[in-house]
Amino acid sequence: MAISNSMSAAQEVLGKMREIQSESRKSDGLSIADKARQGSSFLEHLKDGVMEVNQMTKSADKMAMDVAAGKSENLHETMLATTQAELGFNLMVQLRNRALEAYQEVMRMQV
Numbered sequence: 001m002a003i004s005n006s007m008s009a010a011q012e013v014l015g016k017m018r019e020i021q022s023e024s025r026k027s028d029g030l031s032i033a034d035k036a037r038q039g040s041s042f043l044e045h046l047k048d049g050v051m052e053v054n055q056m057t058k059s060a061d062k063m064a065m066d067v068a069a070g071k072s073e074n075l076h077e078t079m080l081a082t083t084q085a086e087l088g089f090n091l092m093v094q095l096r097n098r099a100l101e102a103y104q105e106v107m108r109m110q111v
Contacts, residue, residue: 049095053088060085 060081066072 046095050092053085053092056081056085056088 060078063072063074063078063081067075067078072078
């Protein structure tokens, strides 16, 4: 009985994989411009990321001010929020550095 259940589960997974494969083949006919119109651009993703990091930083600052003023005693969550904001900021700095390096590399190319 367990073997038949596992076989039917395996066939169900195989069927789902085939559906996904057929859907991906349908979308492969789109040009790059069409795909870009359907999804958001790199600039939009970058703006969203910067806004998210900014929001995390503001939230961490507010939590720290609340702890310092005695309004909150939740030091653990404050430290977690501060660390998350710091990591997010460091990630954005590294992305900026990599983008600048890529730009400089492109500018050094001879045409």
